[in-house]
Amino acid sequence: MRKFKIKPGSRLKSSRSFLTISIELQRFFRLMEGLNTKISFLACIFLLSLFTGCSEYQKLIKSSDYALKYEKAKEYYNKKKYSKALTLFEELLTIYRGTTKAEEIYYYYAYSHYGVGDYILANHFFSTYSSIYPMSSRVEECDFMAAYCHYLDSPRDVLEQSNTLLAISELQSFVNRYPQSTRVARCNELIEELRKKLENKAYRNAMQYYNMEKYNSASVAFANVLKEFPDTDRRFELYYMIVKSNYMYGKLSVRSKKKERLQLAKDNYIKFADKLASSKYAKPAQEILEKVEAELKYLENEEKRLKEEKLRSKQ
Numbered sequence: 001m002r003k004f005k006i007k008p009g010s011r012l013k014s015s016r017s018f019l020t021i022s023i024e025l026q027r028f029f030r031l032m033e034g035l036n037t038k039i040s041f042l043a044c045i046f047l048l049s050l051f052t053g054c055s056e057y058q059k060l061i062k063s064s065d066y067a068l069k070y071e072k073a074k075e076y077y078n079k080k081k082y083s084k085a086l087t088l089f090e091e092l093l094t095i096y097r098g099t100t101k102a103e104e105i106y107y108y109y110a111y112s113h114y115g116v117g118d119y120i121l122a123n124h125f126f127s128t129y130s131s132i133y134p135m136s137s138r139v140e141e142c143d144f145m146a147a148y149c150h151y152l153d154s155p156r157d158v159l160e161q162s163n164t165l166l167a168i169s170e171l172q173s174f175v176n177r178y179p180q181s182t183r184v185a186r187c188n189e190l191i192e193e194l195r196k197k198l199e200n201k202a203y204r205n206a207m208q209y210y211n212m213e214k215y216n217s218a219s220v221a222f223a224n225v226l227k228e229f230p231d232t233d234r235r236f237e238l239y240y241m242i243v244k245s246n247y248m249y250g251k252l253s254v255r256s257k258k259k260e261r262l263q264l265a266k267d268n269y270i271k272f273a274d275k276l277a278s279s280k281y282a283k284p285a286q287e288i289l290e291k292v293e294a295e296l297k298y299l300e301n302e303e304k305r306l307k308e309e310k311l312r313s314k315q
Contacts, residue, residue, distance in 0.1 A: 057084060066095050070105070077108055082115030103133050110142065114149065123149035144183045147171045151190050157200040168194050199229045210241065215249035239272035240281035247288050251295065259299050265292050 060072055073088035089109040096102045110125035126146035130139045150167035171187045171194075178184065206221035222241045225232065232238070246268055250261030269289045276282045 061087065066092060070096075070101065073105075074108065077112060077115070080115065082112045086112040086116060103129075103136060106132065107138060107142070110145070114145065119149040119153045123153070140178055140181060140183070143174055143177065144181075144187070147174045147187070148190070151194065154194060154197065157197040158204070161198055161201050164194050164197055168198075195229065199225065199232055199234075202228065203234060206241070210245060213248075213252075215245045215252070219245035219249065236276060236279035236281050239276055240279075240285050243269045243272065243285055243288055247292055250292070259296065262292050262295050262299075266296070 060069060063069065069088050070092055073085050073092060076082075076085035076088065085108070089105055089112055092105050093102070093109060096105055106125070106129050110122055110129055113119075113122035113125055123146050126142040126149065129136075129142045130146070133139065136142075147167070147170035150163065150170045154164040154167045155161070168191055171191050174181075175184050175187050202221070202225045206218055206225055209215075209218035209221050219242050222238050222245060226235060226238050226242075243265055246261065246265035250258055250263075250265055253261050266289065269285060269292070272285070276285050
C-alpha cells in the first residue's frame with residue numbers, strides 16, 4: 001500500500017493560518033458590533049416583518065375565508081401591491097361568479113393586470129368587462145382603459161408599428177362611441193402622439209433610402225410622409241429632400257434617362273419654391289436648381305452637337 005508522507009511543520013503552519021484568520025474575524029465582528037448595532041437592529045426588524053408578512057399572506061392564500069380574502073385583496077390593491085391582489089382576485093372570480101360581487105371583482109382584476117404592467121391581459125379583461133356588464137356605470141371607463149392599454153403597448157418608433165396603428169384605431173373608436181365623454185380630449189392627445197410616432201418611423205425609412213443611395217425610393221417615401229402627415233413640422237425639409245432626391249436620381253442615371261429625371265427635379269423645385277421661400281432650405285434648394293439647370297444645359301448642348309455631327313456625316 002502506498003504511504004503518504006506529511007512534510008514536517010505543515011500541520012503547524014496550517015494551525016497558525018487558521019488562528020490568524022480567527023483573530024482577524026473576531027476583530028472584524030467587534031468593529032461591526034460597535035459601529036452597526038443600530039443598523040443591525042433595524043435590519044433584523046425589517047427581515048422579521050418581511051417574514052411575518054409573507055407568512056400572513058401564505059396563510060391568507062390557503063384560507064377558505066373568502067370574505068376576508070375579498071377585503072384583503074382590495075387592501076393590497078389600494079396599497080398598490082398589485083401582484084398580491086391579482087392572485088386573490090383571480091381565485092375570487094371563480095368563487096363569486098354569478099353573484100353581485102363578481103362585477104366589482106372583475107373590475108379590480110382588470111386593473112390589477114394594469115397595475116403589474118401586463119397591458120395585453122389588462123386590455124383583454126377591460127374589454128371583456130364591457131361585454132359581460134354592458135349596463136354598468138363603469139363601461140365607458142373600461143372601454144377607455146382597454147384602448148389606453150393599446151397605447152401603452154405601442155413600441156418605440158424605431159420598431160414595427162402595427163400595435164401603434166391598433167392603438168390609434170381603438171382610441172378613435174372610443175371617441176366615435178362616446179363623443180360627449182370628458183375623455184375625448186385625452187384620446188385626441190394620445191392619437192396625436194401616436195401619429196407623431198408613425199411620422200417619425202416613416203421619416204426614418206425615407207432617410208434610410210436616401211442614405212442607401214436609393215434616391216427614387218427616397219423621393220417617393222418623402223412624398224408619402226407629406227401625404228400622410230400634411231401638418232408635419234418637417235414639411236419644409238421634406239420639400240427640400242424630394243427635390244434633392246430627384247436631383248441625385250437624375251444625376252446618377254444612365255444618359256438616356258438623365259434629362260427626364262433632372263427635369264422632374266426642376267418641376268418639383270418650381271412646385272415647392274414658394275413654400276420653401278421663407279425657410280432655411282430656400283438657399284440650398286436654389287443651389288440644387290442651379291446644378292439641375294447646368295446639367296440640363298449640358299445635355300441640351302450635347303444633343304445639338306450630336307445632331308450636327310449626324311447631319312455632317314450624311315452630307
